[in-house]
Amino acid sequence: MNIAAAQKHSGRQDIAALASNENPDGCSPKVAAALAGLNPARYCDPACTTLRTALSHKLDVPADRIVVGNGSEEMIAAACRAILRPGAFVATLCPGFGLHEIEALANGARVEKVAMRPDLDFDIPAIVAMLTRKPVIFFLSSPSNPVGPALNRDGLERILSAVPPQTLLVLDEAYFEFTDDDMPDGLAALAKTDLSWVVLRTFSKAYGLAGLRVGYAVTSDLRLARAMTAAKTPFNVNAAAQTAALAALEDEAWMRASVAALKQERQRVSQRVAALGFRVAGSQTNFLFIDVGWDSRAALDHFLSKGIIIKPWKEAGYETFIRVTIGSRSENDRFIEALTALATE
Numbered sequence: 001m002n003i004a005a006a007q008k009h010s011g012r013q014d015i016a017a018l019a020s021n022e023n024p025d026g027c028s029p030k031v032a033a034a035l036a037g038l039n040p041a042r043y044c045d046p047a048c049t050t051l052r053t054a055l056s057h058k059l060d061v062p063a064d065r066i067v068v069g070n071g072s073e074e075m076i077a078a079a080c081r082a083i084l085r086p087g088a089f090v091a092t093l094c095p096g097f098g099l100h101e102i103e104a105l106a107n108g109a110r111v112e113k114v115a116m117r118p119d120l121d122f123d124i125p126a127i128v129a130m131l132t133r134k135p136v137i138f139f140l141s142s143p144s145n146p147v148g149p150a151l152n153r154d155g156l157e158r159i160l161s162a163v164p165p166q167t168l169l170v171l172d173e174a175y176f177e178f179t180d181d182d183m184p185d186g187l188a189a190l191a192k193t194d195l196s197w198v199v200l201r202t203f204s205k206a207y208g209l210a211g212l213r214v215g216y217a218v219t220s221d222l223r224l225a226r227a228m229t230a231a232k233t234p235f236n237v238n239a240a241a242q243t244a245a246l247a248a249l250e251d252e253a254w255m256r257a258s259v260a261a262l263k264q265e266r267q268r269v270s271q272r273v274a275a276l277g278f279r280v281a282g283s284q285t286n287f288l289f290i291d292v293g294w295d296s297r298a299a300l301d302h303f304l305s306k307g308i309i310i311k312p313w314k315e316a317g318y319e320t321f322i323r324v325t326i327g328s329r330s331e332n333d334r335f336i337e338a339l340t341a342l343a344t345e
């Protein structure tokens, strides 16, 4: 639900939008300054050359193995379109990120989901067992959206050693910037393997550019990058998005400060939620996955009546869970107050 719809639904103007994991701090002021100098009359660079070069330096990956998308979600679609044929076996996790399943299904795949453990962490033995069946693509978000935890070094290594050579591993690191310092860097770990892989990252979350739509895929080899490039439209990343992403990369200090503050807020909110008696998953992201003990759609109505938008979970077995973004301090306080009311209702 968007802010305008929530205003209409709740009759309130002061909506706390906590459903889409956007950055409540906005973005670096350097982004607005760079956008002011943009000439909208000119076509953008279809190859995103300057942005890919900057990413290549930042990540120490050749620029020709990076593909930029209209959001990383476009790169999920491009990977599916490039690789899948009807009937292909695709695996992902449950609960998981909807598009990992939706884009695979849209390209005719059969999708199977490996459940997370009851204690809301990755089930490594179950993932390893699934991989023996050689999926064409295995989509995995780490940190997990919607649950929150990230694979630790041991879990990641056990999965990488189990990925068959025929499988494309798509590691979606949309929340990479929010992980603790002792967590592994998936890109660095994959770069040391001979596997076929794609790592997805985005400017939407930590960098605060969700509305401009820019994310990217780093690929294991040039052939894969070419196939994904062929699966997108030529001018997929508009000039404003390219300019903004470059400016954001030139101000990593802003992003790091914002992420550090959000992580502190995450800890504060998580402790309050737990103290109210709710089960909340461990999180390496800018959101929390909470069992509210109510049907999640009814919970959405409850929060909406207080002008708060949350994401109700609907996958089987998780219908009492909601995902809530860490917003500004006052938004988070409103959420805690509404959750307190739900606990006593």
Ligand SMILES: *Cc1c(COP(=O)(O)O)cnc(C)c1O
Pocket: 021, 070, 071, 072, 073, 074, 097, 141, 145, 172, 174, 201, 202, 203, 204, 210, 213, 214, 215
């Ligand atoms: C938000 C998100 C994306 C999509 O991000 P965009 O770059 O805005 O398209 C992809 N994967 C996961 C897991 C996400 O949470």
